[in-house]
Every structure is written in structure tokens, then in C-alpha cells.
Amino acid sequence: MKAFTSVSPRSLPDAVTALSRARQQGQHAIIVGGGSDALALIKERLIAPDLVVRLTGIRQLDGIARDSNGLTIGGETTLAAMARHDELRRAYGVLAQAAESVATPQIRNAGTLAGNLAQRPWCWYYRNGFTCFKNGGNTCYSAAGENQFNAIFGGGPSFIVHPSDTAPALVALDATFRIVGPKGERTVPAAQFFTLPTVNPARENALEDDEVLTSIHVPAAKAGMRSLYHKVMDREAWTHAIVSAAAVLRMDGNVCRDARIVLGGVAPIPWRLTEVEKLLVGQTMNDALIDRAAAASTTGARPLRNNAYKVPLVQAVVGRALTDLRA
Numbered sequence: 001m002k003a004f005t006s007v008s009p010r011s012l013p014d015a016v017t018a019l020s021r022a023r024q025q026g027q028h029a030i031i032v033g034g035g036s037d038a039l040a041l042i043k044e045r046l047i048a049p050d051l052v053v054r055l056t057g058i059r060q061l062d063g064i065a066r067d068s069n070g071l072t073i074g075g076e077t078t079l080a081a082m083a084r085h086d087e088l089r090r091a092y093g094v095l096a097q098a099a100e101s102v103a104t105p106q107i108r109n110a111g112t113l114a115g116n117l118a119q120r121p122w123c124w125y126y127r128n129g130f131t132c133f134k135n136g137g138n139t140c141y142s143a144a145g146e147n148q149f150n151a152i153f154g155g156g157p158s159f160i161v162h163p164s165d166t167a168p169a170l171v172a173l174d175a176t177f178r179i180v181g182p183k184g185e186r187t188v189p190a191a192q193f194f195t196l197p198t199v200n201p202a203r204e205n206a207l208e209d210d211e212v213l214t215s216i217h218v219p220a221a222k223a224g225m226r227s228l229y230h231k232v233m234d235r236e237a238w239t240h241a242i243v244s245a246a247a248v249l250r251m252d253g254n255v256c257r258d259a260r261i262v263l264g265g266v267a268p269i270p271w272r273l274t275e276v277e278k279l280l281v282g283q284t285m286n287d288a289l290i291d292r293a294a295a296a297s298t299t300g301a302r303p304l305r306n307n308a309y310k311v312p313l314v315q316a317v318v319g320r321a322l323t324d325l326r327a
Contacts, residue, residue, distance in 0.1 A: 001048075030053070034078070035115075055076050094246050121163060132158070136202070144305070146306070149242060150304055168244060193205050222250055245263055249322075251325075294318045
């Protein structure tokens with residue numbers, strides 16, 4: 001492991017300055033909160049930073065605050081704090097449940113929301129040092145190799161799946177991300193923060209190297225809103241979703257007035273089912289409608305050799321989510 005310098009700035013401007021200075025000097029700088037993914041990447045020799053900028057000492061990046069427009073969640077807020085937050089659990093169940101489903105209690109106590117959103121892929125080839133699209137090469141070995149857990153939507157030239165549990169929930173909630181860098185501040189809708197491999201196969205999001213994801217704003221919950229997160233794994237802990245669904249419905253009695261359904265574990269980005277949403281809006285939620293929505297949830301899927309099982313699994317997960325929300 002290469003030696004590196006670690007700094008713990010006390011303010012956001014100091015953090016951005018440290019990142020910018022490193023970039024100007026030709027150094028590789030990384031940001032860490034809980035640091036679990038960064039440590040794994042360093043140990044696996046996928047990154048060799050010169051500078052590690054720890055954000056845990058910046059108090060303004062931690063916490064959940066309510067205003068008339070909704071909730072603002074600091075990027076350094078831990079997943080455990082989100083999972084036990086009363087208002088999140090009551091009004092934004094989909095997000096609290098997603099945070100609660102991540103990894104293990106130990107990781108949730110240290111892992112942060114920003115870290116969960118910006119973590120790198122867990123594709124077997126990337127994590128084992130193959131020179132693939134995600135590791136500076138020009139080949140996706142999973143396309144014709146071990147692809148049981150890879151993408152069935154939106155794949156190519158890389159077929160990774162986005163590993164974040166909170167990402168589908170935030171896209172379903174129409175959240176907004178606040179990003180700060182040396183050029184100032186900008187806000188990005190959650191759905192535009194995550195990027196397909198066709199944009200840049202070496203990246204998964206819109207962050208620049210010297211930018212910080214500082215906070216996430218979730219709009220105020222509307223009357224009749226119901227939400228949940230359903231996740232299927234190959235074991236009970238310390239793993240990512242094979243398939244997950246973040247579902248947010250606004251109900252008027254038995255009639256669906258608005259719907260947002262976003263899948264995880266099946267695409268390089270959180271995968272929104274816009275056609276399924278159109279199918280639901282304005283309709284009475286009954287068994288026949290739920291069956292039609294579940295069947296439509298895999299329209300356009302392109303499974304690889306070893307992951308066609310995800311097609312019926314997606315349909316089952318979407319059907320179960322809608323059934324639970326109707327109840």
C-alpha cells in the first residue's frame with residue numbers, strides 16, 4: 001500500500017481547497033466519510049491516493065433538518081441515524097427502510113449517505129483487479145463471463161449494477177442533491193446525478209474529482225403518500241440487492257394519483273419504470289392492475305447469459321411492493 005496523507009478539515013471551504021490544491025499538484029485525492037468503501041478499494045489496489053480528505057469533522061454536513069419544503073439530510077449523516085429517525089420512518093418510509101437494509105449494523109453506524117450514493121461498483125471483475133471499463137481498460141468481462149449479478153437494463157459498454165440502496169429511494173422521492181466545489185455550488189436532481197456507462201464508463205455519477213456531495217433535499221410528503229423499499233439478497237447481511245424496488249404512491253382512497261417506481265440491482269443507475277407509473281396513475285389499485293404493472297416492469301430487459309432469473313424476480317418484487325402499498 002502506498003503511503004498517503006490524511007487531513008480532517010473543519011469546514012467545507014477547507015475541504016474543497018484541499019481537494020483543489022491536490023488536483024493542481026497532480027495528486028490523487030479522495031473523499032471519505034465512514035471510509036469502508038475507500039478502504040476496500042485501497043486494499044484491493046484499485047486506487048492509490050496521495051491525499052485522503054476526511055469529512056467527518058465538518059459538523060454542517062451531518063444531521064437531518066426539516067423546513068416547510070421538506071427535509072435536508074447532510075451527506076455525512078450515517079445510515080443508522082437515518083434508519084432510526086422518527087420523521088423519516090413516518091413520512092419517508094422508503095428511504096428509512098433503504099438505509100436500514102444496507103450491509104450490517106456496524107457499517108450503518110459508520111457509513112454515510114453520501115458514501116452510500118457515491119460508492120464504486122462491486123462487479124467481481126472490477127473488484128478483483130481486471131483491467132475492465134471501470135478500471136481503465138476497454139473490455140467488460142462480465143458481458144460474456146460471470147454475470148449472474150449484472151445488469152439486465154441499461155447495460156453497455158459496462159454491465160455493472162449500481163450498488164446503492166438509498167439511490168433508488170431518493171430517485172423515487174424526487175430528491176435534489178447539493179454539490180459544492182471550487183467553482184461554487186450546484187444542485188442536481190437525483191435522477192440526473194447517476195450516469196450510464198455510455199456517458200463515461202469510468203464513472204457512475206456527475207461528481208467532479210474536487211466536488212463534495214454536501215446534502216440531499218427531499219420534498220415535503222404530500223397527502224396520501226405511501227412508500228416502501230423491498231430488497232432481495234442472496235444472503236441476509238453484508239451484501240447488495242440482487243433486485244430491489246423503491247415505490248412511492250400517492251393514493252386517494254383506492255385510486256392511484258401519482259406513482260414513482262425505481263429498481264435497484266438491475267442497471268448501472270437506479271432504473272425508473274416510467275411506463276409502469278403511467279399504467280398506475282388514475283387507476284383503481286386492484287389485483288388485475290397490479291398483475292399488469294408487474295408484467296410490464298421488465299419491458300425492455302436484456303438479460304445476459306446467467307442472469308435471466310432477474311426478469312421474473314423483478315416482476316415478483318414490483319408486484320409485492322404494489323400489493324403491500326395497496327394494503
